[in-house]
Amino acid sequence: MTGEARAIRSVCVAGAGIVGLSAALAFARALPGVRVSILEMPADPAALTDRLPGSLPTIHLFHAAIGLDELELVRAGAATHLLGTRFENWSADGAPWYHVFDRYGMPAGDADFHPVSQRARLAERALRFHRYAAAATLAEAGKFVHPSGDPASPLGSFLYALRLEPDRYRERLEAAASALPRERGAITDIERRADGGIGALLLEDGLRIEADLFIDCAGPAAPLLSAVDPGFEQWDEWLPCDRVVLDRDAGEDPNPCDLAVASDDGWRWRSGRAYCSAFATGDGGGEIIRPGRRPEPWVRNVLALGDAAVAIDPLHSTSLHLAQSAILRALELLPGRDCHPLELREYNRRTEQETCRVRDFLALHYLRSGRRDTPFWAAMAERSAPAGLSRTLEQFERRGRLPFFEEESFDRQSWLAVLLGLGVMPREAEPVAAGVDLEQAAPAMDRLAARLAALPERFPPYREVLAKMRA
């Protein structure tokens, strides 16, 4: 069979939220000869990826793929800039810390910054880790500038994400997808193919939708995927929050730094909160979420994306990132109409690596906060970590090393920032650090921190930056 003969000719995207529209746009743009249609279904309020405002810096890559322009989004009020997150009460001492997408510190001679700072920390000659990252000083001051690109500048190469206003962002996606064929209605029946895949969707008005590939973006119930494979891997042991309350954004001053405050039974951000219902201390309410993933998000001719593939805690805003990354991967590995099992296996393998590593990163916050002051946190401290996270913790807590994993969404810098922020301290410095002269390294670290601390005052408040961009 030649390349053209097995090519997919039609794709039906079920779900017209942010995830569904993103998928439809990306597929239509990359595959101009393919009929990409959207099936608009009643929105599931538990489909958090369609409703949350956060993103990761990988969003720029995705926007480039679908032709969305950052400045245009900012002007339309659909996006503002996001440098990272301030964490409060996520450690035994409660001291705030910052996670940003920047390099922490600078290399000292032969050794990386991390082992050097670790030695300084063990000697009690180091400041909080985020004091050594330029983007964190900006975030703390509530300021934002675009990275300059100058490798010599401390503000040369950090990354930033976007904070989305979900309704307006969705409108922009709608506008971009307006030319795509669209149907509306609830699914009443699913016709199966001989191989177990989906042949057609039947709607309540009698309409029948056929496609070579069906993409399930219809939220955690995954009506399409679960018809062909009901498997689900539950993560509530490690990601305990099973209720999410979304408030209207208070519309306060725009801030390029997110906020994550640990509470007695979960955590809250500026426009919402997540908690564990078994330990609930507040008013209750909210959407029920079931943290976990579909072990095989792509089965035959059905691909699940967004909450249909993985339902994950809103911490660090990873759900949209995972959806966008999955869309790009699905395009990279797009099989033929026959959906050869080896092609799907490669997709599912890489997706599993990525998803589980994000889960590990988030689980870390709950399992190693060091807090035991409420029944919830005390229970979390007793739980054992998933295998990958256990390996990371064993190596890090004992000797400060971070083992390598494929398909990491958060790089070494992020892992370090969170581990150290939570108060997970290595007992020993890495062997290479023992050779570093602390009498030279510690003052150099102080000078760096002082230099970075002086950066924000050079820039105007974010409100003014934003007003100028929108003018």
Place this chain on the structure above:
Amino acid sequence: MSESGPGRQRVVIVGGGTAGWMTAAALIRKLPHACSVRLIESAEIGIVGVGEATLPHLRTFVEMLGIDEADFMRATHATFKLGIEFHDFGRIGDRYLHPFGSFGTDLKGVHFHHYWLRMRAEGRIDDLSAYSIANVMAAACRFAPPSADSDSMLSTYSYAYQFDATLFAPYLRDYAVARGVERTEGKVVDVAIHAQSGDVTALTMENGERIEGDLFVDCSGFRGLLIGQALGSQWEDWSHWLPCDRAVAMPTVSPEGPIEPFTRATAMSAGWRWRIPLQHRVGNGYVYSSSHISDEAAADALVAAVEGKAMAEPRLLRFRAGRRKRSWDRNVVSIGLASGFLEPLESTSIYLAQGAITQMIELFPAGGRIEDADRDEFNRMVDLEYDRIRDFLILHYHATTRDDSSFWNHVRTMTVPDSLEEKMELFRVAGRISKYTQGLFLEPSWLAVYIGQGIVPEGWDQRAGALDSAQLGPALDRLRANVAEAVREMPDHEAFIRRRNAQIEAAA
């Protein structure tokens, strides 16, 4: 600080070949504060001196030691290596280069080879190698260092060295001894093992001297003096997949004409033959399966096949494909041939030693106690590398149509590991290469060998169909022309080396 004070580990390396001195040099460079290093070698025990040809990763090692490349290359009579040229593997008369570099430029986020596959299906006749700058450089025997600017086409290739392996270990010995590694000449006659822990505690030398240590590094070669003979760490045999178990080697005088910046591997009736051009001579050898050809016949075949005048009698080497089930066992880390062996088809021996050294330094037991978790981490990494390289090597033998000898009939029809079977099938379906980012041989390497050995995918990335062929054809033409033009401006490989040598001599 005393030699064996708390926190300062006594490392004892057994074996002064390439792996032993690489280990010693790296330890004394990276952890001089954390350990003392002693290396035991015996002039009576010869070194195998594997790997006259290396991989680009060795540059990182040389750089890490702070060694000046030009000086190092002059001392080891090294030439540059842009890849390995395989002859007669897929079928007799075939030839392709596995370059240290990528093919073409990705377009709209789609790997270049998918466009090439599509245009090929539409009738365009050209070779994928024309889009690889390393390929075109190699064919023209030209060389210039790659660019650091990632936007430049000149950043899409890398290079390694071809050097005299018998000079590499002495070069590192001078380096290591000058920085404090203690060298002990003599043979180990006894290994003392702690009754409870099972750790090696001391070695007894022929002259009666007793050498104690905390961590022992076994670089004793195939014997595996500590890891195998003393600790009994088991060996996993892979000779059913990689049947070559001997080599006969013979250097020849450099021929007239340009020095090729690549290694040649030519398939023979019962294995393959290497040709590695150095500054002053050419290294040759026939790697073969002793089940399929006799030693005499192999030596005769080598003598008959080499181009220049022989500089020595053919020398026989014996080996077996496989690896230790645990490369780090108790307090013994095995590095080099003591840890495992994969035949030199893709010049991986020195790389494997380097990888193990890097991991050992990262997991160095600075506190004295060796944790199981650290050994497991080390063994996990070593195993991962071995397994992938094994699959990559088997591919060269298995993806063939050759049926002209019992050897080729065997490797063509044998059952290969499932992991390889699946990788090949994934490529066959639509030109996709199973992705990983850590370890050796990433996507371009697999692509070069798949295509070079005649595996032609049935399909390609559907997105490659989005561009109009009326535009794509001229775009490919331009890319080819740009590659050719960039190479035309580069100096001759040999001239580049001679000029650098002259500069060093002038400076000295």
